[in-house]
Amino acid sequence: MTDFKRYLVTAALPYANGPVHIGHLAGCYLPADIYVRYQRARKQDIKFICGSDEHGVPITIRAMKEGVSPQEIVDKYHKLMGDSFRDMGISFDIYSRTSNKIHHETASDFFKKLYDDGLFEEKETEQYYDEKTNTFLADRYIIGTCPVCGNENAYGDQCERCGSSLSPEQLINPRSALSDAVPIKKKTNHWYLPLQNYEPWLKEWILEGHKEWKNNVYGQCKSWLENGLQPRAMTRDSNWGVKVPLPNTEGKVLYVWFDAPIGYISATKELTDKWADYWQKSDTKLVHFIGKDNIVFHCIIFPAMLKAHGDFIVPDNVPANEFLNLEGEKVSTSRNWAVWIDEYLKDFPDQQDLLRYVLCANAPETKDNDFTWKDFQTRVNSELVDIFGNFENRAFVLMHKLCGGKVPPLHADIADKETEDLLAEFAASKERVEQLLEQYKFRDALAEVIDLARKGNKFMQNKEPWIVARSLATNPENQKLIDNCLHVCLQLTANLAILINPFLPFTAQKMIQKMKVVDKMLEWENAGKTKLLSVGYSLREPQLLFPKKIEEDQIQAQIEKLKANSTKPTTTVAKVKYKKPGAEPAVIKGPETVGEAKESEILNTKSEIVYDDFAKIDLKVGTILAAEKVAKADKLLKLEVDLGFEKRTIVSGIALHFTPEEIVGKQVVVVTNLAPRKMKGIESNGMILMAEDKAGKLHFVNPDTKVDEGSGVS
Structure with a gap:
């Protein structure tokens, strides 16, 4: 492994607009904590930085909904989040907040340096404006009817009912979320960072210099860079945030994604007067732990800012996780479809490590994963309790029963190959765990620790010291066989305490307390x-590491609680008519609530049609020849599709599910007789058929064997 003099680890600053849920933990905070605890055990100089992100639209929207000030919102949730992280053992060196004076000063100074160096471009643009409240409106402050599903409360950037990516221009009957007024367009000035100027450096730094990054991170960066970067505004019209430090800029603040990552720097300043060693010396290893939705900000925008400033190091790695779904559905804070950490700790007091274990063992490291309460029960009972806890408990019970409560000697003269092999496995397991942790493969590393406990169980079962003990009256020399077995098992237990400590720190503390040793033994x-x-050496009496197995009634109670507390948003069911064959449906009316809708509509099935209706749709097989990301559109890919009789350009909203390079050559089913539609200035001539699973993941609908382009589908 590469040696660094010091480490700086950051975990994404969570918005202070709600409690912490299991998706947050699995996404970045738990893996970051595991990595930090491991490096601390290696006695590395390391700082673990985080804090509440207290600016931006989500904060003001939450304040508006609750009828309080933004400051009241961030004060409430900053404490709640900080308490949840602490209680789950997330061991930040500091959990700061971006409303602190030191952060405002640091972010302002950073902006002013770039401004003074002439690195910004000032531009005048037209943005939506609420004349009643005299406020420029961010996309999320604009509400209207979704043109896709008829939801009357869709936001200007996304419909939360059908998931469609939108722009304010697409909303039907748009209105201001602040006053209900119809917004107008008004000119405003902002400062843009010309990201395209940093594109050559970013390509060399990432695409050539960091091919070891996780595939999801590297692939997303590659897609962004190959499709070209554009200037991005670093200021916004708002009264909540870090004020733009320039004359005559009343009502303007720094863009939250400019100010938030600077929060890592300001929090380090708050933590130590040696902050510059961690941010400005090349022998520091900087690692950002984030979720996949933050990749572009931490790998493209923030590094470009750091490079532009000139005084800071850039990250060595950005190990982003995918998303954790819940019981087959996306976690939704608006629907209260989540397992909240503060509530988990009330229902399972002092059992933080059970959740830490399951979230790591099922971590969404390479793909979206699903948390279910049934899987929680199975993993805790069959892995953590039956394998790890069972081995440790048996070793202590048998030591007290057969060896007087003391660590017995190892009689080398009768040690067999099985004994020697297991002793050798201690170092081999350590090496494997170490390598996996250095590669940010925490799920696999944890599996190695459990596997070592499994080997201990097998060894003990093969040696059967409880059976050997029956022969002691006639053959006292057999005590040596018992001694050897339990000596190895107890030394293995000590090793398990060290190896499990980064993952399950509360369990490791229980183990060393039972072994009557100090924390120093947990050093790597x-x-x-x-x-x-x-x-x-005398060891304490046996005591279970974990509670009795999780019972079915506990799991059922959690499932019922989840369903009872979740709220289905009141939505409209749109009635549609077709303007002409193949054209987009036009929403004409949506009076019914879901409660009044037909069963087929609630189940997301369409109303019955006759064959002639279906016959109007022309479906053909095509092959994707080329794919590229659409500029300034996170969800859109521009595809060139060969239909046999012609090649067509089709714009498809699948960029969050597929990278351009992975879909070239795919055969797809295309609706070929849709009327052309312009999206982001590109004329799209067709639609790719996709299937969406319960987890929200899209899948291609395509033939199971290759067929000729242009083949009909019926």
């Missing part, structure tokens, strides 16, 4: 050693 250099516990 001790892992792999075969003589951690001294022969003849």
